[in-house]
Amino acid sequence: MTPLIEARDVYKSFGQTPALTGASIAAARGEILAVMGPSGSGKSTLLHCLAGIFRPDKGEVWFAGRRLDTLSDSKRTELRRTAFGFVFQFGQLVPELTVADNIALPLFLNGMGKKAAYPRAEAWLPRLGIEGLGSRRTGELSGGQAQRVALARAMVAQPKVLFADEPTGSLDTLAGELVMTQLVDASREEGVTVILVTHEARVAAYADRQVLVRDGKVIDHAGLAVEVTS
Amino acid sequence: MTVPLTLLGLLEREPSHGYELKRAYDTYFGRGKPLPFGQVYSTLGRLARDGKVTGGEAEPGAGPDRKRYAITEAGASEFDAWLTSPIEPEPHLQTVLFAKVVLALMLGRPAEIYLDTQRAAHLRRMHELTELKSTGSLMDALLADHGLFHLEADLRWIDVTSARLSSLAEMVRTS
Numbered sequence: 343m344t345p346l347i348e349a350r351d352v353y354k355s356f357g358q359t360p361a362l363t364g365a366s367i368a369a370a371r372g373e374i375l376a377v378m379g380p381s382g383s384g385k386s387t388l389l390h391c392l393a394g395i396f397r398p399d400k401g402e403v404w405f406a407g408r409r410l411d412t413l414s415d416s417k418r419t420e421l422r423r424t425a426f427g428f429v430f431q432f433g434q435l436v437p438e439l440t441v442a443d444n445i446a447l448p449l450f451l452n453g454m455g456k457k458a459a460y461p462r463a464e465a466w467l468p469r470l471g472i473e474g475l476g477s478r479r480t481g482e483l484s485g486g487q488a489q490r491v492a493l494a495r496a497m498v499a500q501p502k503v504l505f506a507d508e509p510t511g512s513l514d515t516l517a518g519e520l521v522m523t524q525l526v527d528a529s530r531e532e533g534v535t536v537i538l539v540t541h542e543a544r545v546a547a548y549a550d551r552q553v554l555v556r557d558g559k560v561i562d563h564a565g566l567a568v569e570v571t572s
Numbered sequence: 573m574t575v576p577l578t579l580l581g582l583l584e585r586e587p588s589h590g591y592e593l594k595r596a597y598d599t600y601f602g603r604g605k606p607l608p609f610g611q612v613y614s615t616l617g618r619l620a621r622d623g624k625v626t627g628g629e630a631e632p633g634a635g636p637d638r639k640r641y642a643i644t645e646a647g648a649s650e651f652d653a654w655l656t657s658p659i660e661p662e663p664h665l666q667t668v669l670f671a672k673v674v675l676a677l678m679l680g681r682p683a684e685i686y687l688d689t690q691r692a693a694h695l696r697r698m699h700e701l702t703e704l705k706s707t708g709s710l711m712d713a714l715l716a717d718h719g720l721f722h723l724e725a726d727l728r729w730i731d732v733t734s735a736r737l738s739s740l741a742e743m744v745r746t747s
Contacts, residue, residue: 547698547702
């Protein structure tokens with residue numbers, strides 16, 4: 343497997359508290375990888391290191407054959423804007439803007455004009471079953487609809503990697519299921535690699551592979567399976 | 573799936589021949605594991621003996637059994653009681669996995685790896701069921717959901733046990 347994104351022996355502490363203590367993880371192009379673990383295990387910190395939001399204290403992060411952790415802040419910001427998409431659990435939509443504005447936002451930030459950006463943003467509405475909601479304010483949406491808008495916004499700029507941190511954490515079972523089905527379908531159609539952080543096994547089960555973060559390290563369940571089979 | 577009670581339920585819907593019952597059972601409940609004809613007729617025989625169904629007279633025609641079966645009042649009453657009563661919740665404490673963990677700790681074996689391996693197996697099965705939900709019918713999806721919720725409950729137990737292993741090891745060593 344040639345990894346598209348990889349963390350090698352990464353360490354990260356917050357003050358005296360270690361969050362990652364030699365975490366290694368790699369995901370291939372188009373792979374959906376679930377990162378599981380209890381609260382405080384370091385799984386979100388790992389996501390933030392992979393996405394270039396945090397710079398590790400030690401270790402390396404690679405993306406598309408390029409060292410990411412040594413890039414300047416502005417280069418990492420640019421990479422996040424052009425190559426990565428993000429879906430979080432809460433509070434990611436801008437309430438003053440409409441649904442279409444929210445989805446088009448990454449395109450505007452990348453310098454695209456309204457004429458090109460809006461049709462591209464609105465093309466995502468029927469794909470995610472939220473057609474007809476383009477002119478609504480985000481405060482008028484249900485939790486599941488809001489997460490699908492967040493997913494559209496994450497995907498609209500055609501990222502190479504989608505980072506999803508507990509994307510269904512605030513939803514009930516059926517709404518969460520719909521969001522996950524659409525996240526998986528959209529990622530497969532676009533060939534996007536997904537790093538899915540979750541503590542819920544039912545959500546992780548959508549992924550091609552699952553790893554567990556425990557005490558700041560990554561336990562690869564696929565590796566375990568090989569060990570057991572052999 | 574309890575075959576006799578399911579057949580009673582199908583007969584509650586309408587009197588049927590054995591082959592019709594088999595076809596209905598396989599369609600709704602078989603899920604790739606058809607009910608053998610022999611089991612259909614032996615079950616119907618026992619239900620008739622116990623007064624829960626009546627067999628009627630054999631009808632003319634080909635085939636091993638041309639009887640049309642109908643549910644009796646006793647059969648309907650049993651079916652109703654089964655349908656409306658909750659299944660006994662089992663405490664699940666003495667599961668194979670629990671025994672493995674305790675034995676591993678007693679023997680100084682790596683209990684955490686056993687739990688991780690079990691978690692991996694559970695997640696693989698959950699992934700298969702999740703795939704089935706996206707490709708199968710609504711009935712497949714509902715059955716897959718049932719499996720997923722049970723596996724998820726097991727996984728929670730595995731996670732909590734994994735987090736408590738050192739305390740459990742201490743207890744096993746000192747008791």
